[in-house]
Amino acid sequence: MSEASKKTYRRVSKQETDNSSLRERMGIKMFYRSAGLAIGITVGIIISVILLKFMNKDGKMRTKYDEMQEKARGKAYMYSFWTLAACETLVSLFADLEVNPFGNPFTANLTCVIIAALVHASYSIWNNAYMGLNNNYKRYTVCMILIGLVNLMCAIYGITSGYMIMDGVLQPSFTNLMCAVIFIAIAVELFIKNTRDAGREED
16 A cells, blocks of 8 residues: 555544544534433423412412303414414525524424414403413412523523524524513513503402
């Protein structure tokens, strides 16, 4: 084997080793990211169960609604569905035009779900169909504010550390900002609606 061939062989071998090492690091990174996501979802479900029991006066998970509220919530779900469909259509259109502001499908789809959930919550609140018959208003509002603030702190950390926007596109930490917006917005809307209703009762 000539000297030139040996150099080429060593260069190719080194490149293959580097590529193998890079794939290994990416695999480990993806594993930890997936494991973190799975743990986060599991913890979120557990916390949700605890909060639901805490926010209801009777300590049950299921929230009770009367017939009028059920009808209003049906409309809320309809508006929420069409909002979700419109958001997903826009995301698909952005992707086809290669101007997608989202770094991955998870961030895009979860953002769409959060926007749709806000539409559902807002319609329900202003049509007296958000708070159930067995909900504790004060506990509910406090929980919404606390969850919103926790997500807001996570979002601020993502912004300051540079994790929210990378290579000009939004990363998963952007969903923390969206969650902060929806939970704080729900708390504010509930407060305004409750204050308004209390004023009408006094009149």
